[in-house]
Amino acid sequence: MLFVEITAILIAILATLSIVRSTHKVGISPVPSTRRARQVILAAVADRITGDGPIVDLGSGWGHLALAAARRFPERRIIGYELSPIPWCVSILLKKILGRHNLVFYRRDYLKADLPGAAAFLCYLFPGGMQALEEKLAREKKQVRLIVSNTFALPRVAPDELIRLKDIYRTPIYIYHKSIASMTQSL
Numbered sequence: 129m130l131f132v133e134i135t136a137i138l139i140a141i142l143a144t145l146s147i148v149r150s151t152h153k154v155g156i157s158p159v160p161s162t163r164r165a166r167q168v169i170l171a172a173v174a175d176r177i178t179g180d181g182p183i184v185d186l187g188s189g190w191g192h193l194a195l196a197a198a199r200r201f202p203e204r205r206i207i208g209y210e211l212s213p214i215p216w217c218v219s220i221l222l223k224k225i226l227g228r229h230n231l232v233f234y235r236r237d238y239l240k241a242d243l244p245g246a247a248a249f250l251c252y253l254f255p256g257g258m259q260a261l262e263e264k265l266a267r268e269k270k271q272v273r274l275i276v277s278n279t280f281a282l283p284r285v286a287p288d289e290l291i292r293l294k295d296i297y298r299t300p301i302y303i304y305h306k307s308i309a310s311m312t313q314s315l
């Protein structure tokens with residue numbers, strides 16, 4: 129019994145250390161969007177004409193948002209990119225348990241990935257991450273249909289819409305839609 133307990137404690141310590149290390153490396157912890165934020169983010173995709181291209185969660189964490197997107201948009205391909213190993217493993221497991229066949233999780237840095245064109249991008253990052261994303265999209269002249277960002281704005285582009293969640297922080301959700309085509313050309 130003692131052996132099982134010690135093993136469980138060791139696994140918990142190693143998992144925590146792995147998450148702390150990844151957080152330090154990428155600049156943000158894998159804290160998921162709240163349920164309310166997920167609803168608003170997915171409604172922002174559903175309410176706009178974004179074609180039938182993929183929906184991409186840039187930094188998919190434990191998979192909450194991508195799993196919810198896969199459920200809400202069963203006809204679309206959902207892609208999650210995540211660098212932190214433990215959250216990525218958990219997201220893969222949840223995908224298998226829930227049987228979301230339109231969803232794939234890559235353990236990859238989305239800044240180094242060849243992101244798909246004509247996609248809708250979802251993110252919950254940090255200021256430096258938003259700047260790096262903006263620079264990547266501009267550099268690669270990607271055709272982007274939509275960006276919905278929890279909490280953090282793109283630094284140089286005005287959002288088409290800003291929704292405030294009814295939570296204690298009045299969390300902003302930034303929506304880039306009509307501006308997005310010209311954005312990637314003019315930056």
Ligand SMILES: C[S@@+](CC[C@H](N)C(=O)[O-])C[C@H]1O[C@@H](n2cnc3c(N)ncnc32)[C@H](O)[C@@H]1O
Nearest residue numbers: 154158160161187188189193210211237238252
């Ligand atoms: C705050 S969590 C958001 C999780 C999920 N998108 C959600 O809204 O519930 C941000 C995640 O982005 C990941 N991340 C940050 N930069 C990344 C990068 N360049 N490539 C892949 N993942 C990244 C972090 O490891 C973290 O798990």
